[in-house]
Amino acid sequence: MKNIPLILMGCGGVGRQLLQHMVSCRSLHAKLGIHLRVVGVCDSKSLVVASDVFSMELGDEILLEVCRVKLDGSSLLTLSGSGEFQVFANSEIPKRIIDIAALLGKSTGLAFVDCSASSETIGVLNRVVDLGCCIVLANKKPLTSTMEDYDKLVSYPRRIRHESTVGAGLPVIASLNRIISCGDPVHRIIGSLSGTLGYVMSEVEDGKPLSQVVKSAKSLGYTEPDPRDDLGGMDVARKALILARLLGRRINLDSIKIESLYPEEMGSSVMSTEEFLGNAISLLDKNIQERVHKASLNGNVLRYVCVIEGSRCEVGIQELPKNSPLGRLRGSDNVLGIYSRCYNEQPLVIQGAGAGNDTTASGVLADILDIQDLFP
Amino acid sequence: MKNIPLILMGCGGVGRQLLQHMVSCRSLHAKLGIHLRVVGVCDSKSLVVASDVFSMELGDEILLEVCRVKLDGSSLLTLSGSGEFQVFANSEIPKRIIDIAALLGKSTGLAFVDCSASSETIGVLNRVVDLGCCIVLANKKPLTSTMEDYDKLVSYPRRIRHESTVGAGLPVIASLNRIISCGDPVHRIIGSLSGTLGYVMSEVEDGKPLSQVVKSAKSLGYTEPDPRDDLGGMDVARKALILARLLGRRINLDSIKIESLYPEEMGSSVMSTEEFLGNAISLLDKNIQERVHKASLNGNVLRYVCVIEGSRCEVGIQELPKNSPLGRLRGSDNVLGIYSRCYNEQPLVIQGAGAGNDTTASGVLADILDIQDLFP
Numbered sequence: 001m002k003n004i005p006l007i008l009m010g011c012g013g014v015g016r017q018l019l020q021h022m023v024s025c026r027s028l029h030a031k032l033g034i035h036l037r038v039v040g041v042c043d044s045k046s047l048v049v050a051s052d053v054f055s056m057e058l059g060d061e062i063l064l065e066v067c068r069v070k071l072d073g074s075s076l077l078t079l080s081g082s083g084e085f086q087v088f089a090n091s092e093i094p095k096r097i098i099d100i101a102a103l104l105g106k107s108t109g110l111a112f113v114d115c116s117a118s119s120e121t122i123g124v125l126n127r128v129v130d131l132g133c134c135i136v137l138a139n140k141k142p143l144t145s146t147m148e149d150y151d152k153l154v155s156y157p158r159r160i161r162h163e164s165t166v167g168a169g170l171p172v173i174a175s176l177n178r179i180i181s182c183g184d185p186v187h188r189i190i191g192s193l194s195g196t197l198g199y200v201m202s203e204v205e206d207g208k209p210l211s212q213v214v215k216s217a218k219s220l221g222y223t224e225p226d227p228r229d230d231l232g233g234m235d236v237a238r239k240a241l242i243l244a245r246l247l248g249r250r251i252n253l254d255s256i257k258i259e260s261l262y263p264e265e266m267g268s269s270v271m272s273t274e275e276f277l278g279n280a281i282s283l284l285d286k287n288i289q290e291r292v293h294k295a296s297l298n299g300n301v302l303r304y305v306c307v308i309e310g311s312r313c314e315v316g317i318q319e320l321p322k323n324s325p326l327g328r329l330r331g332s333d334n335v336l337g338i339y340s341r342c343y344n345e346q347p348l349v350i351q352g353a354g355a356g357n358d359t360t361a362s363g364v365l366a367d368i369l370d371i372q373d374l375f376p
Numbered sequence: 377m378k379n380i381p382l383i384l385m386g387c388g389g390v391g392r393q394l395l396q397h398m399v400s401c402r403s404l405h406a407k408l409g410i411h412l413r414v415v416g417v418c419d420s421k422s423l424v425v426a427s428d429v430f431s432m433e434l435g436d437e438i439l440l441e442v443c444r445v446k447l448d449g450s451s452l453l454t455l456s457g458s459g460e461f462q463v464f465a466n467s468e469i470p471k472r473i474i475d476i477a478a479l480l481g482k483s484t485g486l487a488f489v490d491c492s493a494s495s496e497t498i499g500v501l502n503r504v505v506d507l508g509c510c511i512v513l514a515n516k517k518p519l520t521s522t523m524e525d526y527d528k529l530v531s532y533p534r535r536i537r538h539e540s541t542v543g544a545g546l547p548v549i550a551s552l553n554r555i556i557s558c559g560d561p562v563h564r565i566i567g568s569l570s571g572t573l574g575y576v577m578s579e580v581e582d583g584k585p586l587s588q589v590v591k592s593a594k595s596l597g598y599t600e601p602d603p604r605d606d607l608g609g610m611d612v613a614r615k616a617l618i619l620a621r622l623l624g625r626r627i628n629l630d631s632i633k634i635e636s637l638y639p640e641e642m643g644s645s646v647m648s649t650e651e652f653l654g655n656a657i658s659l660l661d662k663n664i665q666e667r668v669h670k671a672s673l674n675g676n677v678l679r680y681v682c683v684i685e686g687s688r689c690e691v692g693i694q695e696l697p698k699n700s701p702l703g704r705l706r707g708s709d710n711v712l713g714i715y716s717r718c719y720n721e722q723p724l725v726i727q728g729a730g731a732g733n734d735t736t737a738s739g740v741l742a743d744i745l746d747i748q749d750l751f752p
Contacts, residue, residue, distance in 0.1 A: 352724035366554035373749035
């Protein structure tokens with residue numbers, strides 16, 4: 001039985017779902033000859049770690065207890081340490097983690113699984129790379145920081161996986177890596193990579209006012225607590241940057257042209273979420289409605305897309321034929337079209353649910369299984 | 377630099393294209409820290425092998441010469457052995473190959489890459505599995521033989537890749553393996569997995585007679601030399617069987633319900649290709665035309681699909697909504713829809729070119745790169 005020791009960073013929806021998937025896949029993974037040995041779990045404020053990281057692990061009961069505690073909104077500090085595990089607070093976390101990485105990285109191997117949405121993990125991740133550890137990311141921040149951070153993280157390309165940073169569990173990164181490794185040059189990528197904006201654009205296409213659509217999307221749980229975090233396009237831009245860098249473009253987030261669906265005067269430094277949703281957003285209805293109408297006169301629809309082509313990397317609204325893969329998209333599915341030498345006239349298209357804790361965590365879990373050959 | 381020794385079996389269109397891709401990817405693969413060291417190449421009648429399989433290889437000039445010789449329709453025996461390599465004839469091949477596998481399999485590692493379309497490789501492949509070798513297949517036959525052969529081949533699941541057996545280079549197998557490894561249960565697969573039959577069905581939808589469409593497809597090079605090899609559905613059935621077995625179904629080719637587009641009375645044991653295309657096939661036009669018409673009255677179209685669902689595994693014509701992913705398919709693209717817990721209401725859809733030597737060989741090459749961590 002091959003043993004993959006790992007440390008989970010981030011116990012939000014995705015992290016908790018991942019723990020639950022790991023527990024429920026025990027017998028499946030045993031059949032595949034794999035045991036995922038969780039030696040540590042941390043959030044931004046505390047770290048739970050097995051008492052002996054060489055031979056012990058956080059058992060399934062503890063992992064499920066971690067899920068319960070975090071779902072309740074409590075701190076991991078409320079778990080009282082036992083013989084099996086210890087709990088450390090904030091200031092001690094980085095040092096403890098680096099110590100474990102140094103112990104395990106080059107002997108039994110160790111995977112860091114970042115399911116947080118924080119930039120604060122970057123420092124630790126950069127350091128554990130050199131200690132021989134593997135990295136699996138659902139967190140987009142580490143890959144969208146400076147080129148220096150990026151180069152560091154991918155310095156051992158086989159030791160990093162990050163499927164769930166783009167399109168959740170959709171096999172986008174795995175497919176692109178295959179295309180790259182066989183020398184098939186990618187000319188163009190076009191995608192709709194935000195379930196929220198996909199939903200919004202297909203609803204306004206049906207004539208509903210933007211303000212109303214955004215409010216419904218928020219009440220359906222499709223948006224971030226402040227919908228401007230979706231409407232601003234930054235999340236899509238991060239995904240575009242990850243794809244562009246995978247293709248070898250050495251660019252930063254600020255070199256991506258981003259179209260925001262709201263103007264600066266309605267930004268979060270100017271007004272609260274309530275003010276934005278209360279009065280401001282309806283001022284945007286007319287303009288979008290006119291653009292939708294204008295597009296429809298040409299048989300087109302509006303979609304919020306990312307386009308990577310040559311030196312161009314941009315995210316924003318585009319007018320697309322109603323009868324194209326992106327134009328046909330309805331609801332919150334993601335879709336990506338890849339054009340290369342092999343997929344020249346017709347793109348390689350990957351489409352499906354691109355959000356949700358279940359599919360995101362499933363993508364992370366498949367990534368962990370995918371690095372198994374690096375473990376002794 | 378990691379060294380991956382390999383033996384290529386089959387120098388038809390796909391095998392030759394693979395050799396050319398390997399040669400032209402040398403600098404890309406060097407950047408990835410990989411050198412693909414071809415120690416042997418064989419077709420059904422001869423084997424070219426490096427004089428010292430531990431330290432030597434068939435250099436790029438020899439590989440390109442192999443391509444030229446085979447493209448000319450000549451035998452590899454016309455290559456005169458030099459200090460660098462030796463050429464062996466028919467009867468010696470299996471013994472020589474097993475010897476090399478025994479030498480390299482457990483020391484430097486060795487990958488067998490089967491780009492033939494023959495059942496004759498099965499015996500050798502079964503034996504090299506136990507000698508520690510990896511297997512990469514474009515050839516569907518080894519995976520669609522008996523369950524006993526299948527179990528043997530996949531007995532070390534990490535050591536086998538076969539992306540190009542289904543949908544050419546489309547990331548179908550890689551994606552399914554990801555879904556399986558994270559415990560997401562697949563409920564249903566539906567796909568159009570024959571570029572030829574995809575083309576035929578979308579042309580008859582436009583009102584053209586089947587006989588005319590098949591003749592055009594043949595003259596465009598879309599079909600096998602005898603188009604009945606496509607129209608009979610056996611090729612699609614093999615792909616369906618590979619997918620079904622990947623999902624854990626323990627079934628054989630003869631348990632798949634296959635709808636042939638021509639009746640037994642027009643089989644190849646009864647009449648020649650010329651007779652079939654000359655007179656017989658036009659007798660089939662009316663029936664297909666009526667089915668197309670009947671489907672269109674319901675807003676549907678006919679597609680030749682494979683369906684795997686529960687214990688059901690069948691290939692044949694189905695009436696599908698014009699506005700479904702399969703119904704919209706035009707031309708020779710392949711498309712696969714996967715329904716699982718994560719892709720429940722809307723399937724995960726993978727679509728693109730599913731045939732052609734370039735994309736098939738690219739899929740094989742990506743598979744070879746994907747097993748690199750198994751080499752020392």
